[in-house]
Amino acid sequence: MGLVLLLGGVAVGAPGKGGGGKAKGGVVVVKEGKAEKAAKAGPVVKAGEMRVAERKVAPLLLDEVLAAVMKRYPPWLAALIEQDIATGRLRQTLGAFDPSVSAKLGLQRGYYGAESGEAMVEQALPFWGGSVYGGYRLSGGLLPNYSKERTQEDGEFTAGARLNLLRDGAIDRRRASVQQARIDVELADPFILRQYLDFVRAAARAYWNWVASGMRLRISEEILRVAEERDVLLAAQIAEGLVAPIVRTDNRQLVLSRSIEVVRAQRRLEAAAIELSLFLRSEDDAPVVVSRERVPDGFPAAVAPDEKRTTVDLLNASVRRPELRRIQLTMDKLVVDERLARNNLLPNLDIGVSAAREFGDQPYKDIDRTELQAGIELKIPLGRNEAKGRLETINAQMERLRREAQFARDRITAEVRDASSALVAAWSLIGQNRSNVELAAELEKAEWYRFEEGASDMLAVQLREQRTFEARLSEVESVADYFRAVAEYRASVAADAPAAVRSEK
Template sequence: MNKLLKLFLVLLACWPLAGTPQAVSPLTLEEVLDAALRAFPGLLAAEQRKEAAAGDYQTAQGGFDTLLKIQNRWSVRGVYENQNYDVNLEQPTVFGGTTFFGGWRRGTGDYPVYEGKSLTAEDGEVRIGVTIPLWRNREIDRRRASLQQAELGQLIAGHEYDQALLEVRRLATHRYWDWVLAGQRLRIAERLLEIAERRNEGILERVRAGDIPEFEALDNRRAIIERRERKVAAQRLVEQSAIQLSLYLRGTDGEPLLPSGNELPSAFPEQEPSVNVNFDETVQTAHRQRPELKRIGLQSRQTEIERDLQNDQKSPGIDLSVVGAQDIGQSPDKTNRDELYVGLNFDIPLQRRIAGGRAQAVAANLQRLKWERRLLEDRIAAEVKDVLSAIAAARQRLALGKDQQRAAGQLEEGEQSRFDLGDSTLLIVNLREMAHGDAALAAAEAAGVLFKAHADYQAVLGNEIAHPAN
């Protein structure tokens, strides 16, 4: 019994008490990006473009659907009483614009002599035939052009989604580092306030002892009030950046999640992602991977298909048709008919203004896309140059900021020692402390700029955002 009681007491001691605060892991960039890619509304909207493009492709496929036509006609009043039933199936194909067709018809009753062909055998007449374009619509027609363009449209929608994905990753990363920087600013403000509050009692004791004038105590109270104001402002920035970050940090239900202060990382990562500083290689990579360039290339291909179609439509239409027909059952004249027809149809637009005008518009659009591609390539090259410059400058700023922070920290410690010995004033000590805080903030801002520049670098190249270890 004693052993069981001891075991129970040990388990009770290990069991966490209700209301005991649990350790919260820092929020990582990977968690933010995963949440954004899962539930960010702008990205979900971009994904619907792919669904719409898939619907357009299915619509284009519908141009090759089998067409069923049924016609019924009854003579309800007149000299001749007859009935006509006609069922026709038509199947367009992608093979040279060829269309197959077949059907069944039945005509009964009395017909005038000039409509004698409408009369069929008792079980009707079956027919089958084919129409083959010999010139216009042979290499390309509207059905095939629409299908090819819709297929390219699906790829375009995919690249538009990739472009939105890159932008969401970039903006989510920016908002994350803004939040981390706001946390650093708050910690610096809290440290400065804690220093002023901690030494206040010592200063009052020295004033009471006559070691320093009462003016120094008043100056310290002023410093405390000023630093409290800085802390309030820093806390506001943390809350503001957390609200902006919550647009990308979303729960499983898709609703924004507001990160708490306990989830703030303690500092920026020490190790930054690697970059290729070779300008020419980086530009080539960006030109190869950027979804905007891929999209323009596919749009140009769509336009070229339309150009080929309109050039084809300028040509004469010459169609070869072959039709065979056979009666089923006993015919009224006791003979069954087996028929074979061969036809050649001509369709020649004399002015050709429709196809000519469309071809002119398509040629202009093709030239427009060419210049837009040129502008985009130049813009990408400028973006690469700018982001490489930003990374290099941020690295230098960060190195100088850390050196300045170390020097300011040493001066702060030295000035505090001098004040303790009576060789300095509180005004100088406050200036040293504020200079140390400003140097620490400058170093943190440089780190924030550096990691945001790396996010821009990945977006400029068309890569996924690199995740540094937190």
Template sequence: MRYVVLALIFLVGLAHAQTAPLLPETVIQSVERHYPALLAAEAEQRVAAGERLSAEGAFDTVIESRLRGRLAGFYSGDIASVEATKPLAPLGAEVYGGYRLSQGDFPIYEDEYFTNQGGEAKVGVLFSLLRNRTIDSRRAGILEAELGLSEAALDVLIARLEVQERAQIAYWQWVTAGRERQAYAGLLALAERRDVALRREVSSGARAAIFLTENAQNLTRRRDRVRRADLALALAANDLALYLRDENGEPIVPSPEQQPLNLDLPSPVSLAELASIVDGQPELRLLKIARQRLELKRDLARNDLLPNLDLKVEAGDDFGAIGPGGISRDDAEVIAGVTLKVPFGRRDARGRVRSANARLDALEQRQRLLSDRIAQEIRKLTVSIETAEELLKLATLEAQQAAELEEAERRRFRNGASDFFLVNIREQTAANARVRVAEAELALAAARISYLAATFDIERLTSGG
């Protein structure tokens, strides 16, 4: 018995979930959790984070071990060594340290292999004084990866803004289609009730049979309106299903029973300063990242124009008893050296500098055009919001006036002071006025949602406005 009760509770809960009013918060959460394009953008962000970590690997410490032994011959010298190298970012530096130990005899041309019996330790550092001083491929790789990570984060933000805008407008289109269907269904219900009353009156001889024919025509016309509204509602529900998904990510087509009875419009937006909106646009920030990429390539090309001037400082000391190499190995040593390498021609690097400069010029013009387009779009949305607010006020007033005229015409008809034709006109006008209110609410909701998306106010956009 207990299992039967639990099953009934589950079925009741499931039925309630399927018919509970669908609110915008549900669509918003569904998009954030399950929309494929958004999940793909978030995955790309994780890819960029992995590439950033990979770029840092250029500065990993490298340990190298060597073992060299003579298997045959007059000399018996063997040597083992280990060395650790660590690249550093400042001055393109590289520090290293190592230890080596030799035993046996070496020919005079391999004299440098000798160590004392305790081996030799050394440390050193290499500095780049011209080429690779301020930038090199390793540091550029990290900067490039950081730009990629910033770009991926902006791509996620842009995806969220675009998808939430489309999803919420699709939701309001579905709500509007439901309200239009409700208005025309109300008209049809009036005609059906009137048909019943007219049949009684015609049967009693109170009215002529032509009234039935006229009402039948109204019934046909209104049924046609309802069927068209049913189609529009079904299409809107199908569009909304792209954004409304279950826990498995499968689309859910909302039913007409899930239409909300009362729904507040998105909150009024504060019309922010245009300049600050334009400067913070994600699309412009993407272009700034593209500019930084080009500047990085130009810096690398300019770096390749420079000669190599490297400074190396190394200190070493042998330990233990003096080995076969003699006493010359016993004292500590500090050695400094400079290497200069000058490339000639350098046409490859010069060409890359020119190419980067030209691309930066082109990017500047694209950035200017995009700024102008964004400013134009924001101004257009501002006008759209103001106009939609006024049109909604007018549509609401018209609907109130049409409802009053409709009720007054019915009273006149009941008192014999009006005719069937005028009553039908008043009813149709009132229904059309209610539809215009729904359409005006859709226009205002869409304008406010688009403004939040255009001003990248993701917090308000994902809180339902």
């Protein structure tokens, strides 16, 4: 027949009549590298069937996306603010130990006429629920003997201290609030880490979806171009009377169906680019819808997973994952609450000492120049239902947290095993899909030879082309599934956790 058509972008004809090129289906991949770096390495291209235009811009790599997440992703920056919030609350609770200054003025008229005033400074102590104080008092005029505001003409300096020996001794509400606020500062770390792992996983999935969509579009455009170039050849052969017009009509219908597939692939790439723009941001924090030209020419290395390493990663995940750390810190807060509740069961046994120094000899004769006082007070609560009820509540909350911790361990184990299983399956599918592409391309080429020998027709050839096209798309998805599985696995074992917010402390 002398028919020369295009198969997958390679001219194929009868032996000795040009062509004879071997079609190589499949997605472009690189040689094997280290598993941990596979998801972030740059693509290396080998000769394949897809025609890739000369690149004018650098391809977008996963490292660039993750760097943008760390620097400019708004939910990540919002998560970091949690640390500032907790630090601010800690400082707020420390305010309970700030020194206080008080002043008082008094005026009395009637049988006794006098004026009095005092200024005092008090500092709460961080132990034994105590405080120390000191100040100056001064009165003028004449006050009755029973008045505690009396001073000599030059005033009185006074100082003292108060301590709680039982209730509010070892702990009180102020110190409990400070201890819990310090724990809240630590609790910010597992919260931030959980957010980070989720954001990195989501960004990686969005990136690989975008890469796969770009490669699907290239394959769709390639097979469309094959049908369009064949249409030109068929038009010339119809003019020479070598091919029936209905053959070209069938091919034109094929061009139309493949054009529809290209539109769908374009829309899929645009949607993936828009989703990726949530993570990829410019210097002014605006989302960047990355252009098609930055789609890599191929995937990075796909490395066989090491199933033996899963056991080690499983042990590390229990330490690195933030869930158990969060539960443990929450239990630590309840321990503080428990100590406070037990404190409230105790009676009050408070002691106080004070000293006063008078200056001047007038107008009172019965005031000693120096006075020392000491006192003790005992107060016993009767019902104590509030403290007992609080202890019952705390015990129930602790039991609930222990159950949550048990389930968290089980869930971490299940997630790591499931992610490992998905990774192994994805790796297996890559090899099977690659073989499927090679077989489909071989059958397609054989169908062309049969067609040239008159043993087949164009419909059979087109079906073989479609099978090869579908096999190539399936291979792209299988490789993308592998790298999405890598992202899931790394998130499940907290492999990418920043050292600053790791839970292993």
